[in-house]
Each structure stands twice: as C-alpha cells, then as structure tokens.
Amino acid sequence: MLIWGGDVGYPYDWGGMYNPLTDTWQPITTTGAPILRVYHSAVWTGTEMLIWGGNTGVYLNDGGRYNPSTDTWIPITTTNAPQGRTDHTAVWTDTEILVWGGTDSIGVLLNDGGRYNPLTNTWTPITTTGAPVRRCSHTALWTGQEMLVWGGNTDYWLTLDSAKYNPTLDRWTPITTTGAPPTRYRYSAVWTGTEMIIWGGIDNDDASDTAMHFNDGFKYNPATDTWAPLPAVNLAPRGAHFAFWTGTEMLIWGGMSWNPVEYYKDGAIYKPK
Numbered sequence: 001m002l003i004w005g006g007d008v009g010y011p012y013d014w015g016g017m018y019n020p021l022t023d024t025w026q027p028i029t030t031t032g033a034p035i036l037r038v039y040h041s042a043v044w045t046g047t048e049m050l051i052w053g054g055n056t057g058v059y060l061n062d063g064g065r066y067n068p069s070t071d072t073w074i075p076i077t078t079t080n081a082p083q084g085r086t087d088h089t090a091v092w093t094d095t096e097i098l099v100w101g102g103t104d105s106i107g108v109l110l111n112d113g114g115r116y117n118p119l120t121n122t123w124t125p126i127t128t129t130g131a132p133v134r135r136c137s138h139t140a141l142w143t144g145q146e147m148l149v150w151g152g153n154t155d156y157w158l159t160l161d162s163a164k165y166n167p168t169l170d171r172w173t174p175i176t177t178t179g180a181p182p183t184r185y186r187y188s189a190v191w192t193g194t195e196m197i198i199w200g201g202i203d204n205d206d207a208s209d210t211a212m213h214f215n216d217g218f219k220y221n222p223a224t225d226t227w228a229p230l231p232a233v234n235l236a237p238r239g240a241h242f243a244f245w246t247g248t249e250m251l252i253w254g255g256m257s258w259n260p261v262e263y264y265k266d267g268a269i270y271k272p273k
Helices: none
Strands: 002-005 017-021 023-027 041-044 049-052 063-067 072-076 089-094 097-100 111-119 122-127 139-142 147-148 162-165 171-174 188-193 195-203 213-221 224-231 240-246 248-255 256-258 261-263 267-270
Touching: 002 023, 002 049, 041 089, 041 256, 049 072, 049 089, 049 097, 089 139, 097 122, 097 139, 097 147, 139 188, 147 195, 188 240, 195 240, 195 248
Parallel strands: none
Antiparallel strands: 002 017, 017 023, 041 049, 049 063, 063 072, 089 097, 097 111, 111 122, 139 147, 147 162, 162 171, 188 195, 195 213, 213 224, 240 248, 248 267, 256 261
16 A cells, blocks of 8 residues: 655655555655645556645646655656646546546636556646536546546536546547436545446535535446436445445445534445345
C-alpha cells in the first residue's frame, strides 16, 4: 500500500510503503518527488503510482510517477496538461490515466480533462462535446472500455446529468436518468466487472439542517443503460463512508451524518445475485 502527500495542518511531499505480509513500513524517497500538495489524485498502473494535480496554495497541473521497485520518481510533463485543479477524478485504463472535472483556482467547476500516457509522457485533451455539466465531488469508474462519470456537485447544486466516456473514440454518451438514484454526493461507487453500484450519500450541503442522508443503493448496467435498486439494508443513512469491491461482494463501512452529527463504525456486505 502506497501513501503519499496530504494535509495535517500543512501539505506533505512524502509518504510510505506498507507491506501487510510483514506488517512493516518503509519511507518513499523525496528525491525527485512532486512538490507538496493536498487534494491530488493517485492511480496505480500495475508498476507505478501516478500523482497528479492538487493544491499547495496554488492549483497544480503537474505530478510524478513513483516506482516502488526502484524507489524513484519521474516527473509528469505539464505540456498540454489540463489546467490545475482539485476535487477531480482520475482512472487508469491500462494504458492511460483519464483526469476529468474538479475545481479550478478561483472556484470554478470544470467539465474538461485530459489523457496522460506514461509510455510517451504526453497529454491528449478529452473532448468536451457531449460531456456532462461541470462538477466536483463526483465519481469516475473504469469498466475496461469506458469511464463512467456519475453524480457530484455542480455550481453548488446536485445533478443527475452523467455520461460514459470512450477514450478510443474520444466520445461521450449520456447515462440514462430513468430509474437512477436521487441526486447525491459523498456517496460510494464500485465497479463489479459488469455493473456500477452506487450507495448512500447526501442530497444537500453537508452542513445544512435540511440535508437528507441516504442508506439506499442502485446498480447501473452500461451494456443495457439501465438502473435497478438494491435490496434495503439495516444501516443508518450516511455519507463519506467507504465501499470496496472484493471480486464477489461490496463492503460498506463507516461514514457519518450531519444532522445530528453521528460517526459510524458499522457496515454491511452486499452480494449480487
């Protein structure tokens, strides 16, 4: 497990590697590392961790590639890179990282992005034709063929406007809203291999007395462009929780609610039929 960057009152530019077999940590070198930052993205390629974007007083459009086998960093070029941002998403396609959405340095939400190829150290823009409306706090998942962008916050309102992006064709296709979950953010999303599962979340400003929290879930099949609800679960409504796909099941754990403030240390397991 690779940990890098973040904030404990000030940004970090260092991290560590954890080995669960030996229950040991070792530091990640800072030589050649990107400058310190928070709210960046990190993806794993199979051989490298790619760090991009984030905030260190200014909004960044640079990053670095970390190889744990050699404990070395290589810079990610800024030539043709998307503008600096935070609260964006990043997914790995097996050949490229797809960066999309987020917030720029003056708080404007974005609906653009870029494709980074580490073999050539080059960026290619993602088309904005047909793209979802600008947003942050959304989710993005890679299906093996497409990136699914769903939910999030757009200009301080929530949206059901979402889409699928095919990098081979550089084309967006809308995701149907028929049968979709109610609008939300701070929810979880996992990819099962055939479906995207959405669970929990909040429908309003998380500090608002009127914020509604959810304990429901829905599954989306991109092959048929259809939604279906999940069975009810006996968990308190919540947002900001964690969800993981094990290969056969989705694990939900933790999270909180804001009215009243509650922190949860329980969870549930969902297994599709």
